Every structure is written in structure tokens, then in C-alpha cells.
Amino acid sequence: MMGIEGVVALIIGAALGAFIMTLISKNRLQQLKQMQQEEINGFLNQQIELNKALAISNEKSDNLANRMDQLDRQLEKERELRHEAEKILVSRDSELINLKQRLEEEKKNLEAIQERSRVEFENVAHRILKQQTADFTITSQKGLQDILTPLRERIQDFEKKVDLTYEKGLKDQSDLKAELLKIYDLSVTLDKDAKNLTNALKSDSKRQGNWGEIILERVLERSGLIKDQEYYLQFSSKNEQGAIMRPDVVIRLPEDKHLVIDSKVSLTAYTEYVSAEEEPLRSKKLREHLDSIRRHIKELSEKRYDQLLGINSPDFVLMFMPVEPAFGLAVQADHELFNYAWHERVVIVSPTTLLATLRTVSSIWKFEKQNQNALEIADRGGKLYDKFASFVNDLENIGQNIEKAEKAYQEAHKKLISGSGNLIRQVEQIKIMGVTTKKSLPETLINEADE
Known part of the structure; x- marks a missing residue:
């Protein structure tokens, strides 16, 4: 009996051992599978990370x-x-050089023009003084000739006829008498016309004033100034009280300044002085002539043209005397006239x-116009220089940016292949x-990269 039980126990032990071994093998296999799966999962995760x-x-x-x-x-653009x-x-640079040359030429031209103008002004002033004296003499002579020429011609004709009459005898006395009457009538007429002309200027202050303004306009026309730009006739403005004032002429000066001219004619006493023969009468008329001029000075001073609205004038006014001899006589006779x-x-x-x-x-x-042109050239030159300096700064900035771009490019390229x-x-x-x-990278770039 014990032998059978031993065999049975042995079989059962073997079966249990086999079962236990089977369980152990399954667990080991399960562990191996799990480890393999974990390795596979790890590899897949690694593959995913690599793909990312x-x-x-x-x-x-x-x-x-x-x-x-x-x-x-950007580098190419820069x-x-x-x-x-x-x-x-x-x-x-070329424009700046040309501009400097132009400025230098303008400066030389301006200096030459100033010198020529100074010489020309001296010559013109001398010629004007000489010519005005001659013109007045010629004008006076011409005026007398216009009056006396018909009389002279008649007298010459009369002389011829007297000679002819003397040769012919007394038979032509009646014709001579008639001719003498005609000459007398003509002389009376001419004398009357001359007196009427003199009286017209002497007795009519308005006509004297108009005549003085005409002479003033003629002087202005010969001055080289431009009408309605550099001088104005019958300029109208208001004084501080609001009254309208009209000086004969207003001269416009540079820097918006003005010069006022008013014509005053002192002719009555002067003509009587010239025509007077007795010294007491001449002295009296001379005093009246000087008194008339002083009255004109006082009247003109009281008008205060220099204080008119829109007028930027010095505190004096030019009083124009159109009759040169009357002016000269007054200056010679009254040495204090200018001071007064x-x-x-x-x-x-x-x-x-x-x-x-x-x-x-x-x-x-x-x-002034030449200086304005020179100033404009200088101003443009200054602006051009400023623009040029700004351009140079921009150019320097462009160069610096190009250098920075090249440096950044080299750094990036180094990271790429070095x-x-x-x-x-x-x-x-x-x-x-x-x-x-x-896509694939260029072969040249791959070959250029360090191993």
C-alpha cells in the first residue's frame, strides 16, 4: 500500500510542480510581453518625438x-x-562746387556793379547839375524867343521896308505909316499876351501849383524810378485826426520806408523882383519872396505828412521849388533859410x-534788387548744404545698416552650416x-555644411 501511495504522491507532486512551472512560465512570458510592449511603446514615442x-x-x-x-x-537693396x-x-558735390562758383561770380559782379554805379552816379550828378543849369537857361531863352521872335521878324521886315521906303522916297509914306501901325498893334498884342501869361501864373495860385506839379512829374520821369511801384502821384491817406491828406508825391524806399515830396511855387514876388529896376523895389520884392518861401515851409510843416497812416517816413518832408533861379536867389539872400x-x-x-x-x-x-538775388542764392545754398548734410547722414545710416545686415547674415549662415x-x-x-x-535641401548647401 505504501508503494502505491508513494507513487500517487510522486505523481501529484510532479503534477503540482508542472503546474507551478506552468504558472511561473506564464508569468515570465507575461512579463516579457509587457516589457516588449513597453519597449515598443517607448520606441513609438521616440519615433513621434523624432517626427515632431x-x-x-x-x-x-x-x-x-x-x-x-x-x-x-535686403542686402542687395541696400x-x-x-x-x-x-x-x-x-x-x-558737383552742384555744390557750381553753386560756390556762382556765388563767387555774383559777389565779384556785385562789387563791380557797385563800383560802376558809384562812378556813374558821380558822373550823372555832375552832368545833371550842368545840364539843369543849361536847360533852364535854354528854356528861359526859348520862352523869350517864342515871344520876341515874331516881333523881331516884324522889326527886321520893318527895317527892310524902311530902307526901301527911304530909297523910294516920300511917295511910300502912307504905306510906311500903315506898316508902322501893324507893327505897333503886333507889339501891343505880344506885350499883352506876355503880361497875360505872367499874370496867369502870378494871380492864380491853382495854376502855379499845377505848373509846379508838372515840373515835378518831369523830374520823376527822368529819375529812373518806376511809377506806381517806386513812386506814387497824389497819394491819399489819413492823418491821426482822420482827415484825408494828399501829398504830391510819395517815394517808396527799400524796407517799406517812404519819402514825401510836395511842390510849392513862389513866383509872384520873384517875377516882380526880376522885373523891378529900382533897388528899393527889388529889396522889397526880395523880402516878400523870402517871406513867401518861409510861409510855404511853415504850412508844409504843419501838415505833418510824415505821420500819415501807411507812411513810414523820416520826420521831414521835401519841399520842391520848380524855379531854379528863384531857389538860388532865396538861398543866396537868406543863409539861415535851410536851418529854418x-x-x-x-x-x-x-x-x-x-x-x-x-x-x-x-x-x-x-x-537792393541785386542784394535780394544774392541773398536768395545764399539762402538756397544754405538749404542745399543742409539737405546735403542730411543726405550724408542718411548714407552713413544706410552703410551701418548694410554692415549690420551682413553681420547678421554671416551669424545666421554660420549657425546653418558651421x-x-x-x-x-x-x-x-x-x-x-x-x-x-x-522637399529636400540644396546639395550645395549640404556639401558646404560641416560634418
């Missing part, structure tokens, strides 16, 4: 390639701008002195691992 890294690397590579293209384009800037710089006039803020001028003054004003206007961990080799290694891609 490859995608990121491809994206960085594309971005880097785009950045390189942008840098290349080079073109620099080339254009250099061309413009050369052009501006100046005290009343009046300066007395004759046709000769006024013309010289106006010619001076005309020359000043010419110089060193053991360059981006080209990294992304190529990922591609070699089996990552699927649609």
Missing part, C-alpha cells in the same frame, strides 16, 4: 531659408541704395538837387532616420 523634432527642424530650416532670402534681398546714394553724392526849414522838418530841393536825390534812390533800388551641431546636419540626420518629407 524633424517637423520643427524643417520649419526652422524653412524659416531660416526665408530669412536668408530676405537678408539677401547695395543698390548705397550705389544710388554714391551717384547722388557725386552729383551734389530843417527846424520845421522840411528840406528844400530844386529840380537839380531833387533829380540827384531821386537818382540816388533809383541806384539804391538797383542795389560646427558639429549645425542645423543642416541635424535636419539631415532626422531625415536619414526615416522621417517622411516632401
Whole structure:
């Protein structure tokens, strides 16, 4: 019995051992499968991470390639701008040199014009003084000739007829008498006309004033000034009390300044002085002539033309005396006349002195226009220089930006192909691992990259 039980126990022990071994093998196999699955999962996760890294690397590579293209384009553009800037710089240098030459020529021309104008003014003033004296003498002689020529012709005719009558005898006495009557009538008529002309100016202040204004206009026409630009006739303005005032002439000066001229004719006493033969009467008429001039000075001073609205004038007015001999007589007879006039803020001028003054004003206007042109050239030159300096600064900035762009390009290119961990080799290694891609990097770039 014990033998059977031993066998049975042995069989049961073997079966239990086999069962236990089976359980152990299953557990071991399960563990192996689990470990294998974990390894597979780890490999898959690693593959996913590699794919992600490859995608990121491809994206960085594309971005880097785009950045390189942008840098290349920017570098090319900066080079073109620099080339254009250099061309413009050369052009501006040439313009600046030409402008300096023009300024130097304008300066020399201006100095030459000033010297010529000074000499011309001295010559003109001398000629004007000489010519005015001659013109007045000629005018006076012509006026007398216009009156006396018909009488002279008649007298000459009369002399001829007297000679003829003397030769013919007494038979022509009746004709001679008739001719004498005609000559007498003509002489009376001429004398009457001359007196009427003199009386017209002597007795009619309005006509005297008009005549003086005509002479003043003729002087202005010969002055070289431009009417309604550099001088104005019958200028109308208001004084501080609001009353309308009309000076005969307003001369416009540079810098918006003005000079007022008013014509005053003192003819009555002067003509009586000239025609008087007795010394007491001449002395009396001379005093009346001087008194008349002083009254005109006082009246003109009280008008205060220099304070009119719209007038920027010195505190004096020019009083124009159109009759040169009357002016000369007054100055010679009254040495204090000029001082009196100046005290009343009046300066007395004759046709000769006024013309010289106006010619001076005309020359000043010419110089002013020339100076304005020179100032405009200088102003444009200054602006051109400022623009040129700004352009040079911009050009320097462009050069600095080009240098920065080149430096950034070199740094990016170095990261792309240089060193053991360059981006080209990294992304190529990922591609070699089996990552699927649609594009490839250029072979030249791959070959250029360090191993």
C-alpha cells in the first residue's frame, strides 16, 4: 500500500510542480510581453518625438531659408541704395562746387556793379547839375524867343521896308505909316499876351501849383524810378485826426520806408523882383519872396505828412521849388533859410538837387534788387548744404545698416552650416532616420555644411 501511495504522491507532486512551472512560465512570458510592449511603446514615442523634432527642424530650416532670402534681398537693396546714394553724392558735390562758383561770380559782379554805379552816379550828378543849369537857361531863352521872335521878324521886315521906303522916297509914306501901325498893334498884342501869361501864373495860385506839379512829374520821369511801384502821384491817406491828406508825391524806399515830396511855387514876388529896376523895389520884392518861401515851409510843416497812416517816413518832408533861379536867389539872400526849414522838418530841393536825390534812390533800388538775388542764392545754398548734410547722414545710416545686415547674415549662415551641431546636419540626420518629407535641401548647401 505504501508503494502505491508513494507513487500517487510522486505523481501529484510532479503534477503540482508542472503546474507551478506552468504558472511561473506564464508569468515570465507575461512579463516579457509587457516589457516588449513597453519597449515598443517607448520606441513609438521616440519615433513621434523624432517626427515632431524633424517637423520643427524643417520649419526652422524653412524659416531660416526665408530669412536668408530676405537678408539677401535686403542686402542687395541696400547695395543698390548705397550705389544710388554714391551717384547722388557725386552729383551734389558737383552742384555744390557750381553753386560756390556762382556765388563767387555774383559777389565779384556785385562789387563791380557797385563800383560802376558809384562812378556813374558821380558822373550823372555832375552832368545833371550842368545840364539843369543849361536847360533852364535854354528854356528861359526859348520862352523869350517864342515871344520876341515874331516881333523881331516884324522889326527886321520893318527895317527892310524902311530902307526901301527911304530909297523910294516920300511917295511910300502912307504905306510906311500903315506898316508902322501893324507893327505897333503886333507889339501891343505880344506885350499883352506876355503880361497875360505872367499874370496867369502870378494871380492864380491853382495854376502855379499845377505848373509846379508838372515840373515835378518831369523830374520823376527822368529819375529812373518806376511809377506806381517806386513812386506814387497824389497819394491819399489819413492823418491821426482822420482827415484825408494828399501829398504830391510819395517815394517808396527799400524796407517799406517812404519819402514825401510836395511842390510849392513862389513866383509872384520873384517875377516882380526880376522885373523891378529900382533897388528899393527889388529889396522889397526880395523880402516878400523870402517871406513867401518861409510861409510855404511853415504850412508844409504843419501838415505833418510824415505821420500819415501807411507812411513810414523820416520826420521831414521835401519841399520842391520848380524855379531854379528863384531857389538860388532865396538861398543866396537868406543863409539861415535851410536851418529854418530843417527846424520845421522840411528840406528844400530844386529840380537839380531833387533829380540827384531821386537818382540816388533809383541806384539804391538797383542795389537792393541785386542784394535780394544774392541773398536768395545764399539762402538756397544754405538749404542745399543742409539737405546735403542730411543726405550724408542718411548714407552713413544706410552703410551701418548694410554692415549690420551682413553681420547678421554671416551669424545666421554660420549657425546653418558651421560646427558639429549645425542645423543642416541635424535636419539631415532626422531625415536619414526615416522621417517622411516632401522637399529636400540644396546639395550645395549640404556639401558646404560641416560634418
